[in-house]
Amino acid sequence: xxxxxQKFAFRSVQHWQNLIKNQGSLVNAIVGDSCIHVDQHYPxxxxxxxxxxxxxxxxxxxxxxxxxxxxIHLFKRFDGIGLVHLFAISFDNKGLPLSFFNVSPKVAxxxxxxxxxxxxxxxxxxxxxxxxxxKKLSNVLFFVIxxxxxxxxxIGSQMAQEPMCSMARCGKEVMWIYNINWMADLAKx
Ligand SMILES: [Zn+2]
Numbered sequence: 041x042x043x044x045x046q047k048f049a050f051r052s053v054q055h056w057q058n059l060i061k062n063q064g065s066l067v068n069a070i071v072g073d074s075c076i077h078v079d080q081h082y083p084x085x086x087x088x089x090x091x092x093x094x095x096x097x098x099x100x101x102x103x104x105x106x107x108x109x110x111x112i113h114l115f116k117r118f119d120g121i122g123l124v125h126l127f128a129i130s131f132d133n134k135g136l137p138l139s140f141f142n143v144s145p146k147v148a149x150x151x152x153x154x155x156x157x158x159x160x161x162x163x164x165x166x167x168x169x170x171x172x173x174x175k176k177l178s179n180v181l182f183f184v185i186x187x188x189x190x191x192x193x194x195i196g197s198q199m200a201q202e203p204m205c206s207m208a209r210c211g212k213e214v215m216w217i218y219n220i221n222w223m224a225d226l227a228k229x
Contacts, residue, residue, distance in 0.1 A: 046229050048189030053226065055183035061136070062179065066135025067109055069180050070098045076110065078102065087181060093117050109133040111141075114185060120211055126158055127195060129184065137187060139215040140195050142202065159199035162192050187222070194218055 042050070056066075063069035070082050081097040088095050093116060100110030111130040115123045130138040188195065200214045 045190055045193075048186045048192075049226055049229050052183055052186035055179050055186060057185060059179045064117060066180060067133060068135075075195075076100055088112045095123060107132060108138060109135075116158075118157075124158065126161060127199060129187070130195060137220060138177055139219045140191065140198070141215050142199065142215045143213055144215055155202040156200055158202075159196045162188065176226065190225075191218075191220065194220075213218050 058071050059066055061158055069075075076082075078101060079099060083097065086095050086097040095115040095117065096112055096114050098110055101109075108130045109126045109132055113124045113128045116126055117123050125143065127140055127142045129140055132138055195218065198218050202215055
């Protein structure tokens with residue numbers, strides 16, 4: 041019987057293959073054929089779940105050919121707090137995932153939230169994230185959701201270990217980074 045990690049991994053590969061077949065790459069599927077504009081959100085008005093609980097976008101900070109092409113920032117809206125940055129996923133120029141990371145609340149311009157509550161969004165399972173996937177970009181978002189599912193233990197434990205909100209405002213831009221080798225991790229399953 042397949043473990044939940046294996047199921048997510050299997051589905052991530054299926055959606056990855058659809059992306060390659062239909063749009064060439066994850067980056068092409070998100071950005072299109074034109075050159076990427078630094079700091080512009082893709083899509084322009086962000087991905088939003090129908091109930092606007094989840095939100096996300098892809099962007100790049102530098103078009104200098106560094107190893108990272110860009111990253112997806114993911115947010116969740118909490119009652120009484122507003123939009124909170126959960127974490128980000130970094131991709132190379134072929135659209136292969138490189139790492140998961142989080143920026144400090146200061147950089148994300150949100151009010152911060154207790155790390156364990158933020159981590160529980162990932163650890164409680166990515167089932168609820170499915171509402172996030174709209175039809176237009178279903179391959180991209182289903183790939184991302186299943187990739188998160190595959191690594192939910194690792195992401196959740198990194199998030200849970202984040203310093204408390206007040207301490208996080210110490211000027212650090214990146215609070216944690218978890219590098220992955222997706223292909224090698226798939227081969228190990
Ligand atoms: Zn960014």
